[in-house]
Amino acid sequence: MSKTTVALDAMGADQGVAPVVQGAAELSMDERHDTEVVLVGDAHAIDRELRELEHRRDRLHIVNAPSFVSMDEKPKVGLDDKPDCSLLTAAELVRKGEADVLVSAGNTGAVILGASRTFERLPGVRRVALAAVHPTVESHGPKNDPFALMLDVGATLYCNADDLVAFAIMGAAYSRVISDIDCPRVGLLSNGSEPHKGTPAIVEAHARLRNIRGFEFVGNVEGLDIPRGTCDVIVCEGFVGNIVLKMLEGVSEVAKELAKIAYGQRLRYKLALGMLSGGIKQIKELTDWKQYGGAPIVGFDHLVIKAHGRSNARAIRNALKVAAKTVERRLADQVRDGLAQDRSADGAS
Amino acid sequence: MSKTTVALDAMGADQGVAPVVQGAAELSMDERHDTEVVLVGDAHAIDRELRELEHRRDRLHIVNAPSFVSMDEKPKVGLDDKPDCSLLTAAELVRKGEADVLVSAGNTGAVILGASRTFERLPGVRRVALAAVHPTVESHGPKNDPFALMLDVGATLYCNADDLVAFAIMGAAYSRVISDIDCPRVGLLSNGSEPHKGTPAIVEAHARLRNIRGFEFVGNVEGLDIPRGTCDVIVCEGFVGNIVLKMLEGVSEVAKELAKIAYGQRLRYKLALGMLSGGIKQIKELTDWKQYGGAPIVGFDHLVIKAHGRSNARAIRNALKVAAKTVERRLADQVRDGLAQDRSADGAS
The missing domain is CATH 3.40.718.10 (Isopropylmalate Dehydrogenase)
Structure with a gap:
């Protein structure tokens, strides 16, 4: 994969899909980046938003997954009830290598739990x-x-x-x-x-x-x-x-x-x-x-960026930029190397 | 005892005895209070400060105890080395009933440890x-x-x-x-x-x-x-x-x-x-x-007010006022009653 692809959970933020889709649309217009974004969520709602926005269609993809875990839902219950929800669908894209990194502005507990059900933890974590x-x-x-x-x-x-x-x-x-x-x-x-x-x-x-x-x-x-x-x-x-x-x-x-x-x-x-x-x-x-682009969840074999539930379009755009940067600069490898060095130091001592 | 008497550790604050003595002198001039203060510390230094200050001598007493635990001393070491230090001397006045409440702007760890060596903990604490x-x-x-x-x-x-x-x-x-x-x-x-x-x-x-x-x-x-x-x-x-x-x-x-x-x-x-x-x-x-007059240490059978090490005269005066108020309003009894109620509720359940 030459270009970086971000799987963006488009659902479950405080203000619904609008600011999330807008952030992705803005990034697609930015000539300094060639990041592609897969918007995962209610395809109908995403399409409706996109029609109102300036965007580059070749950099935005849509995967339909209309159900989602809401902010006040218990993470375990929500994820058990909705295995096809936008979050798990987006995470699965990353696990299968169809995207490089996951971004979500949804329920924090659900994001952490969903990631831990989909990804592996790094050795030593x-x-x-x-x-x-x-x-x-x-x-x-x-x-x-x-x-x-x-x-x-x-x-x-x-x-x-x-x-x-x-x-x-x-x-x-x-x-x-x-x-x-x-x-x-x-x-x-x-x-x-x-x-x-x-x-x-x-x-x-x-x-x-x-x-x-x-x-x-x-x-x-x-x-x-x-x-x-x-x-x-x-x-x-x-x-x-x-x-x-x-x-x-x-x-x-x-x-x-x-x-x-x-x-x-x-x-x-x-x-x-x-x-x-x-x-x-x-x-x-x-x-x-x-x-500053959301909070990373570190320790999995894939990176997850948790954007604030109240994110506006600019915050989402920044989260997407940060996510792409972690892929391009090989954060996962750096973390893996650091943990491996610690373990070998343990063995040596 | 009709009037409230505060034992004030005059030593060990960041700026030495000056602001501590000044705070006590200011309180002595305040007609709205009839609190008496026992200044415990280097009598010579306290006297020298008092000579420069307006004060009512009938409301201020001095007990000589020139040694003290400094801010960067380890509490246990300092107290073990100096059983006659100003803090322990002041606490002892309270324990014997010669004063009603202890105020110190010295080393926090030493104040807590010194109090725990001198006072009893309340039942249930x-x-x-x-x-x-x-x-x-x-x-x-x-x-x-x-x-x-x-x-x-x-x-x-x-x-x-x-x-x-x-x-x-x-x-x-x-x-x-x-x-x-x-x-x-x-x-x-x-x-x-x-x-x-x-x-x-x-x-x-x-x-x-x-x-x-x-x-x-x-x-x-x-x-x-x-x-x-x-x-x-x-x-x-x-x-x-x-x-x-x-x-x-x-x-x-x-x-x-x-x-x-x-x-x-x-x-x-x-x-x-x-x-x-x-x-x-x-x-x-x-x-x-x-x-706002310092931080109370609660749980002992006598109250201790820990004033900030950086206290100026006003902060000391406020700490003395707060200390007097806790005596006049019988804080210790209120705490004792509250704890006793909790224990009887435990027994009843």
Whole structure:
């Protein structure tokens, strides 16, 4: 396969098929990419959307799979009831090699479970991780990316040391591929910077991570390193990562609300906010991580990108670009090599 | 004892004795309070500070204890080496009934360990909790407090269901006393709002909290409920609470830095920020939880207030006021009653 093909689950996002199809249509018009997208979902609805949109038909394919797991459905029940749903159909395309990577903006639990039913885990991976980018003050890598990666944020709630070590290796590979960082700085989230701080799993993972090559292990990091962005990849178990990520979303919401309150209050605020609008827009962009193209699920033999359920067309387009990039830069091979090196180091020690 | 007496550890704060003594001196001048403060520390240094300050000598006492555990000392080593240190001397005054409550701005680990060596735990309390107030968008209680309470934030890293239930009872009692909330809303921090979400300890605590009276258990809350402030008290284990609290500190720092960057950039930003200064000051005050008087350590038969190591005089004065209030409103009795009710409910079921 010369061109990269993305299997895009077109169903189950918060706003239905419209923004998903629009994102794919926009990407098809972008001359800098030759990615092909297979839109998997209700063919009738997808067609109807496409008719309203500028798009290149030769880069878009449609596979009909009208049923889907909705946001409030239990993942297991939904997938058991609907084996032909858009998600499983799209995943199957990737498994059979008809597409290279899977993107979905649907029910997160269903995406993880559906992928684990369809794909194999990489050798050395016991549990997969959902990674998320979050905005940081410090910039990262040669492209000065204003975000860092955190994993796991909810796929594996409780982790042992093996899991945390594997997450570090996979997160570093992802950071290398997406942010062009040769030697990513990886930190382990704990309640103190000293090596003995944290759960037994963290303490053991800390000791092992000191001996792994391919990235720079900076040791334990603390809560305040998250918004600062003192490292490129933060590793934690899913329970903690989930709470941290949702809190960051909450803080971002709060900032917007406070701005609105100030805005409503007085005329001079309105004038002042108008003058500040450039700077506020900058800060908003910095904190709007939806533009960074979704969260990768790492640990399977194929990559899955989970786009936010609230994704607009631009977020979907970015998720598709990120997905294509992971294929073109051979993320899966990099992850596999990193894990193999860890195992051989284990054997040697 | 008719008047409330606070034993104040005057040593070991980041800026030394100066802000601690100043906070006590300021409180002594406040006609609305008749709290007495025992300043425990290097009598010579305390005297020197007091000579420079307006104060009422009849409300301030000095007990000489020049040695102290510094911020970067290991708590156990420091306390073992210095049995006469200011912290243990102050705690001993409380244990003997010569003071009612202990306040310290020193090494947090040493304060918790020192208290646990001096005081008894309340019946039904296996582990103590460090509680912290954090700023929220929603206001709380009849005084519209712009903050909520979270516990534990670092005293007990791993908690079983008993611990979480005890923390809920103690946190509710504290919220009742400090924020005048008759029936505080208490939430359990988890990775989803459904009762089955979270660690086994959280799931079990959830089931038990539904049957406890004296507060309103709102169920599981998520990361985004923290900055929003959807409940008055959030219960979590210390590992998670520590990371969340430090992250909030980090976010607050980041907001200040971004404001500074914007400020430095362009003249029109400076003009605009000048116009906005009222609003920004409001937001700063909202996010500056140092003004709320420190973090209580609950679970001992005497209350301890841990003031921030970076406390200025105002923060110390507020911590002293909060400490006095907990005595006058009989917090210890409320906590004891709440725990006893839980045990009798257990026996009845």
